[in-house]
Amino acid sequence: MKFTLSWLKDHLDTDADLDRIALALTAVGLEVEEITDRGAALAPFTVAHVISAEPHPDADKLRVCRVDTGDGEPQQVVCGAPNARTGMKAVFARSGLTVPGTGLVLKPSKIRGVESNGMLVSMREMGLSDEHDGIIEMPADAPVGVPFASLMGLDDPVIEIAITPNRGDCLGVRGVARDLAAAGLGTLKPLVVDPVPGAFPCPVDIRIEDSDGCPVFAGRLIRGVTNGASPDWMVRRLMAVGLRPISVLVDITNYVSQDLGRPLHVFDANKLAGNLVIRAATEGETLAALDERSYTLAAGRDVVIADDAGVQSLGGIMGGALSGVDETTTDVLLECAWFDPKRVAETGRALSILSDARYRFERWVDPASVLPGTEIATAMILALAGGTASEIRLAGTVPAFDRVIGYRPARVTSLGGITVATDQQAAILDKLGFAVDRSAGDVWQVTVPGWRQDVEGEADLVEEVLRITGYDSVPALPLPRTDVVTRTAASGRRLRAGWVRRDLAARGLTETVNYSFLTEADARRFGGGDDALFLLNPISADLAVMRPTPLASLVMAAGRAAARGETDSRWFEVGPGWRGVAPDDQRTMACGLRTGRTGPRNWTERPRAVDVFDAKADILAALAAAGLDADKVQVVQGQTPAHYHPGRSAVIRLGPKLTLGAFGELHPLILDAHDIKGAAVGFELDLDALPEPKRKPGRARPALVLHDFQAVERDFAFVVDEGVAADQLVKAVRGADRKLISDVAVFDRFAGERLGAGKVSLAVSVTLQPADRTLTDAEIQAVSDRIVAAVTKATGAALRS
Structure with missing residues (x-):
């Protein structure tokens, strides 16, 4: 919200200088963002x-x-x-x-x-x-x-303040002046509203069919106007706050909107066909708007102002080009109406229109300002553009706003921590426009003005008294000291998420923090998009649904990066995913994504495309970081979510029923949807599904165990059926002697005609680590025989000769 110092003083009788005004604005909650002194x-x-x-x-x-x-x-x-x-x-x-x-x-x-x-x-x-x-x-x-x-009057400082969404009353200069007057910076000048007598009945009939969207509509015909340039004083003020002067009729509506927070609109009466009706749009209707764009309207959502020829304006948002005023306009129909804030917001978001009128209506405009706004705008039009005004044609009734709150002045002390005299409290509320009835004694009856719909209860009135008195008068008290050392508030689950973050970052992945919502199409691609997970108030149309998994956000980010030439992504996120609206349906998940190539980019070693084993290594590392023995989980191919490649993915299970996560290559349709070229692999780990560790949570490292005796390494090559998983073979080797075998690693896979159809050779390296003696050849041979026997029994493999 911008205004000039002289404009403020049109409503505020004060001798305060610019610095004092700026300090007072921030003190009452209207934070000053910038002051531009053009002089x-x-x-x-x-x-x-x-x-x-x-x-x-x-x-x-x-x-x-x-x-x-x-x-x-x-x-x-x-x-x-x-x-x-x-x-x-x-x-x-x-x-x-x-x-x-x-x-x-x-x-x-x-x-x-x-x-x-x-x-x-x-x-x-x-x-x-x-x-x-x-x-x-x-x-x-x-x-x-x-x-x-x-x-030239250009030495008028421009003040820009930040307006919170609940303070729609301060989207007009008068509302700002009211707050400053209550803070003691001067006196609020009375708003002069002199009714303009109508010279003739308004010939345009106005009918409201959608009273929920538009309860009241005032119209007035003004004949014989001259739509030329605005006077210099108005041009200077509008330009100072960033509004482009267009013509005197349009500038007057913009000026009143900025001055009083009261949006208006003018139609060229000679371009209207017949009478006006305020109704809900019908499906498929279109409007060629003043912003030179055409909008397709939706039934039941959009409120329109139409004549016999069709839609002429989008209620509370923007007028139509066909009935807009221009330099040839001689007769205008002035509109001053009140539109439902929710309907205005829904229409504005759906059509991506952000106009000054929408900005004010969706933050609340005083319903009682319809008739005063009509009279003030009429007087300005007659003074600056000439003409003769008709009587006001009023359709509907002004919505009642008669909120009365029981208020106990003592609550300022109990809630705010300061003592403010009751007479001072009453004076503050009175200057802010509240009507105070003190006849009931300790409980006052306070009537809320129509421009302050955000004040709903006693605590809100306490806040009004506190902010005008000054938050700096609230004493700063330290929290009481305790005699015992408090324990950390972080649970084992929270600590576990931190461990996973650290380990994934150590593996070269960059942590990202993304929005927890995405488009409906992306939500459905990743198994989400349930109707219950749609946001009622999305910040944009592209962020309308709660995401089922953070992996979806990572893929969207990778698509944006690929469009900018970054094809090799290494990202992870530990954050929430939603399966539904029940408390247990929100899951904390660790997800990672790798795209493009991996390995050093130099002449000593050629990089390779990322593959499913990179994702497997990431998820197993995350499991280990979370305190789970990765050797105890089962890797089961298939049964993965639909966003993975069906033949190059797997799930991680602990037992036959508990699924902890999934990993693999992403489905080609997912990559095509986001224009990601080349390979892309990812993983998802449900941290909430992990069992609690048997030991107390902690991050202390285990004791270092050093062996005095030489370790022995032996390599084995087994010929197995092509469908046997390497993990199954490794577990069989480990089970041959759990005390002596300290490590098993697959280092080679070979397939060829010499092995026979459907056969592959898997070679493993086995480390034997004795704790109390040096192994003899006979003992090593005995362990080797047990390893061969265990693998043969578990997989049907044969030792390769």
Whole structure:
């Protein structure tokens, strides 16, 4: 929300300076984001008198001007503006200054052989408008050498404040002034609303069919207007707050909206066909809007204003181009209505329209402002554009807002920690617009004004008293000290998630933090998209559904990265995924994604594409980090979610029923949907499904065990059926002698005609680590025989000769 200091003082009678106002705004909860003092920035640019303007000897369109700047000797300036002439008053920029509109740093120069020192500037060069037809012409009585900004009213500081969503009343300058007056910075000036008598009945009939979306609508016909340019004072104020002046009729609606927080709209009455009806849109209706875009409307959601020819405006959001005013407009229909904030928000989000009207309506506009807003806007139109106004045509009734709250002044002390005199509390509430009835004694009856729908209970009234009194008056008290050392609040599950994060990062994956919601299409691709998981108030249409797994967010991020040329991703996230809306349906998951290639990019070793074994190694490392013995889990191929490649993925189980996670290559359709080229593998580990460790949670490392006796390594090559998993063979080897065998690793896989059809050779390296003696050849042979026997029994393998 932006406004100028003079605009604020239209509503606030105060002698406070800018610094004091800025401090008070932040103190009452209207945080000042920026103050722009254009007067200070434009002060070096001064009024100058053009003593003479002679044709340039070498250029037909240039003039050589002698300029009196008030600083002594006249300056010579070469100027190409068509309006540069002898005797005029202009705006001079001396050498060394930076021209605001162009960024040009001025310095003495020669133009076509003639020296030029400084510049006579235009409005566009000063960054004040797009006008560049000539240099700025100052009034003939403007004193030479004076900063032109003060003479043109451009020395008015612009204040920008942050508005929280509950303070729709401060989306108008008057609401801001009201808060400052309550804080003691002055007196709120009365709002003058002089009814404009109608010269004739309004000929346009207005009917409301959708009273839920639009309970009340005021219309007024004004004939004989002249839709020219707005006066300078209005143009300056609108431009100062970032609004582009269009025409006096449009500018008046924008001005009232910014001034009072009361959105309005004007129709060109001669472009309307018949009467107006406010109704719900029908499916498939379209509106060509004022933003030069066409919108397809939805039945039951969008509130429209239509005439006999069709939809002319989207209620509370934007008008239509077909009935918009232009320079030929002579008769206008002024609209001032109240639209349901929820319906406005739903329509605005669905159609991706963010207009000033929508911004205010969805944050609440005072319903009682319909008639006063009509009268104020009518008076401005008649004063600035002329014309004759009809009587007001009112359809519907103003929604009742008669909220009364029982308030105990003592609650300021019990809730806020400070003591504020009851008379002071009553004065604060009264200045904020609340009606206070103290006749009941200790419990006051406080009536909430229509512009403060966010005040719902006694605690809200306490907050109003506290913020106006000043939060800095609330004492800062330390928490009581305890005599015992408190235990960590982190549970074993929380600690486990931290361990997994650290280990995955140590494996070279980069941690990401993503939104917990995504598009409906992506949710369904990853097994989600249940109706109960759709957000009622999404921040955008692309973030409308709670995600079923963080892996979906990682894939979306990889797609965005691939579009920017980053094809080799190494990411993980530990975060929530949702299966439903029950408490147990929210799961904490560790997910990782690798795309593209892995390995060093140099001449010593060629990189390779990531594969399913990379994902397997990641998920097993995450299991180990979480405190689970990875050797005890089962890797079962198949039965993975549909977003994995059906033949290159597996699930991780603990026992026949408990599934802990899944890993593998992603399905090609998933990759195509996000335009990811090449290989992509991922994993998902449900941390909430992991059993609690038998020992107390901790991260202490186990004692280092060093052996005094030499370890022995033996290699075995087994010929097995092609369908036998290497994991099954490794577990059989480990089971041959769990005390003596310390490590088993697969180091080779071979398939060839010599082995026979359907056969492969798997080679494993087995480490034997004795604890109390050196192994003899006979003992090593005995263990080897047991290993061969165990593998043969478990897999049907034969030792390769």
